[in-house]
Amino acid sequence: MFTSKFNTMTGALDWEIQNEDYDYQQELARAGFADMLHDYERNRLYYAGLRKAIKKLKSENKVVNVLDIGTGTGLLSMMAVMCGADTVTACEAFKPMVKVAKKCIEANGMKDKIKIIEKRSTDIVIGIDMDQRANVLVTEVFDTELIGEGAIGTFTHALDHLLDSYCYVVPDNAIMYIQIVDSPKCHDWNWLDLSKYGLKVPEEYKNLAGDAIFDIQLTEFNEFRALTEPLEAFRFSFSGKKPISYNERNVVEAVSKQDGKANGIFMWWVLRMDYENEILLSCAPHWAHHSPNNMQWRDHWMQAIYFPSRLIDLKSGENFLISCQHDEYSLKFDVHAFSEKNKILNFNQPIEDINLGMTLVSRNRLAQLNDKKRFDMFINLLKKNEKDYRNLLIANDDFSILPLLSASETKYEKIFVLESNRFRERCLLSFLNINGLEERVTIIDKNLTDIQSADLINNQFDFVLSESSFNSIVLPWDNLYFYYGLEHLRSLEQKKSAIKKILPIKLRLFVIAISMENLDKIRSPVGVCEGFNLAEFDKIILEASCKADGFLEPHPLWEYPSKPLSDSLEIFDFNFNSRSVSEPFTKTCKFGLKENGLLNGFALWHVLEFDEEDSRISINTGLLNEPEFGKNLVWSKDYKQAIHILEKKVEICDSNRSNISVNCNINFEPLLGKFNIYFKIEN
Structure with a gap:
């Protein structure tokens, strides 16, 4: 079949011939199942949690009916069979994985022991899809934020509609931890600082990267000083012992260990797999892990950094507050002075769903914008060339401070900037206005490859400068997009001989x-996992990933x-x-x-x-x-x-x-x- 594909170098849509199962291959390749199956600790501890729950019910002479929500390869269902479950029902709504699960289950001789329901768990009806309620639930519906894949709704529905009142759930519960840090790098990932250049940042755009999760391998990050020990933010009970709130707010009182700026909030969580809280599956970084010398590497669950809404200076021994909130899918944390206690503890205010704000740039892009050496270099380049060239075109399609710096630091007669995104255009106008530079810069609302002759009638330029920061860039050679954009400009009659200087060279x-x-594990065959043959998974998933x-x-x-x-x-x-x-x-x-x-x-x-x-x-x-x-x-x-x-x-x-x-x-x-x-x- 023919599919359209965006060419990241030329900026054009290309038509390609793909197999009929192209969409199927795309879905499989991006699902990240191989990484999970290489998480041997996860697999082993899920097995241990299941074994303990089933053994407990068997000791009470109960028939064990297991429900596996989101079965994937069928691994957890096969574990339940081996642990002695009387019936096992697996549900999977992701159609490509249903095929994988059936093949893996059959390859391990359990085709007649596991019933697969091709539905979401929330669509299952007792008496139609399942003969009776289950008394063991096993599921892995977690992401780095723990609740981002809908865990709260999944567990709540299962407890209300699919499970006996007397049941065991694997995992049984989870604890979420936070830690406040002072980190210049966290500052660069969150706040744009233009003070060196005497420029202001509009209040409404102080957070260009929004409030969305920033997941990271914290064990590899060392550019911080801890201001607190790890602190408990939330507890989630998945077994029904305590209802899971869809919206919850909590305030943690903390004491700073040393002087510093609270500009980063680290987060991770620990699953307690069994009803006695003995089997721990921790996503903590090495300094907070219960077994730091025997940690499992994983990429499907990492840690996350959240960022305060404002910068607070703390003194050693100073008390302060951390507000913690979650809705059904998202988390939000903030840091407050202790003097705000009465306001922060006012729980009479209704808890609203979390608004993560608009993300105008990525965290990495924000760090680039805060790189003073980078923009000192650009200022020097601009000044070096301002005597020879009159009119400057800044060619990016990601937010840049180059228009601000060129307008405030140089004497070019005209400065043009390309900005096709209306939200980033509005943002740039706000920056220009608050700094009194709006008359110095003309915005052309086009991409480099979309400019037409009409756009250039009154917009003459002889110097084209780019950071080569384009949203289409995925791989290094995608920077050739700049060449194709230049070729497009040259093809326009008015500009055939006008461009005299191009940077980068x-x-x-x-x-x-x-x-x-470790990274190679995400594309490595699984083979045998906890004694189960997953060769069919390797064959299907790795082939899909390659395609x-x-x-x-x-x-x-x-x-x-x-x-x-x-x-x-x-x-x-x-x-x-x-x-x-x-x-x-x-x-x-x-x-x-x-x-x-x-x-x-x-x-x-x-x-x-x-x-x-x-x-x-x-x-x-x-x-x-x-x-x-x-x-x-x-x-x-x-x-x-x-x-x-x-x-x-x-x-x-x-x-x-x-x-x-x-x-x-x-x-x-x-x-x-x-x-x-x-x-x-x-x-």
Whole structure:
């Protein structure tokens, strides 16, 4: 069948021929099931919780009827069978996974022991779909926020409509923890600070990134000082011992351990799998984990950072308040001075659903906007060129402070900025107005590739500057979108010879062979899990992932430790001053390995250069230091890099290292807007 696909380089919609099951493959690939099944602690503790609940009911001579909500592969249902359940009913509404579950259950000889209902649990009716209520519920409907996948509604409905009054639930309950920290990086992820440049931030846009969750591998984050110990924010009872509130508000009194600014709120949770609270499944970072030397790595559940609505300075020993709120799906936390206690504790006010606000930029983009070295570089570039060029076009389609800086710091006659998003345009106008710069900047409400001749009649410019910050960029070579935009501008009659200066000058692409500590697990076969054969899952899911996701995918590699097995190698460069490039570019780079370890992937990133004479005047999105063999690589926290995870890992050792080489094949077809990279390991 034909499907339309947005070309991230050209900005155009391309039509591609796909298999009839394309949508099915897309859904499967993005479901993240492989990561969950590699979470051996999760699997083991769910098994232990089930075993304990079923054993308890058996000891009371009760018939055990198990309900598994959201069965996925059928793993938890098969565990229930092995634990001695008399009946097992599994429900799964995600159609692609129903097929997987049936195949896995049949492969393990349990086809006649598990009934699969292809419905949401909230649509199940006793007497029609199930013969009787269950007395054991097992389900994993959690995300990093614990409740974001609808856990509250799922458990509440099951307790009311699908379970006996005397029942056991796995997990039984959960505790959510928070910790207040002082972190300059958290500040950069939340508040835009333009004070260095004498510019104001409008009150209504003080939070450009909104209040949405910022999930993160906190164990890899060390740029903070703890102002409190971990504090309990909420308890959730899933077993019916206490009703789960759809809207709950709690206030925690805390004491600051040291002087600092409360600009980050860390959050994680712990599942207590059994009715005696003995089996603990913790998502805590290493410093708060009950077993820090034996922690399970996982990516499907991480930790999260929330951000206060305003910055509060705390003194050592000072009392303060933390307000905690959740609705059915979301969480919200804030920090308050102790003097606000009466106001904060006024529970007569109705609890409303949480409004997370509008997200105008990502947290990473906000950190880029707070990078003073970055914008000092841009100011110097602008001043260096203002004598030679009169009219400046700033070409991004993500919010930028370049229009503000160019208007306040330079003397260009005219400054134009592209902004096609009406919400970001409104935001930029507010910034310009509050700083008295609205007369200096003209906004063109188009993307770079959408500008028409009519847009340029009264808008003449000879200098085009870009951070190459475009919303379409996913992988490093997507920055070639800037070239296609320039080609579009050049094609317009009025502008054929008007553009005299283009920055950035060059795109450079780098690669390095790496040994990832854990990240490769998200694309690795599961094989046997807790004694169950999941080969059918591997076959279906990994094939779908390959078809849907392609060869490379973006990840913030600073969160995922990896060590170098080769030097970094430049494999491609492109000059943005190039005109009408039409010939396909093909190149093969061959490089060797210089360190022992498990070769399980390749990382790629790009550098944008802005000065022909000084390559240091650049934006580097990848490695911050030269790789040192035997040590973890140091990656930029403000960008995602591209990663290729090898299907077949290779153990590199002294005996084979000199005989192994890597071929990296690059193919760029400018007329089609296609860029492909392939890796081949030769022995």
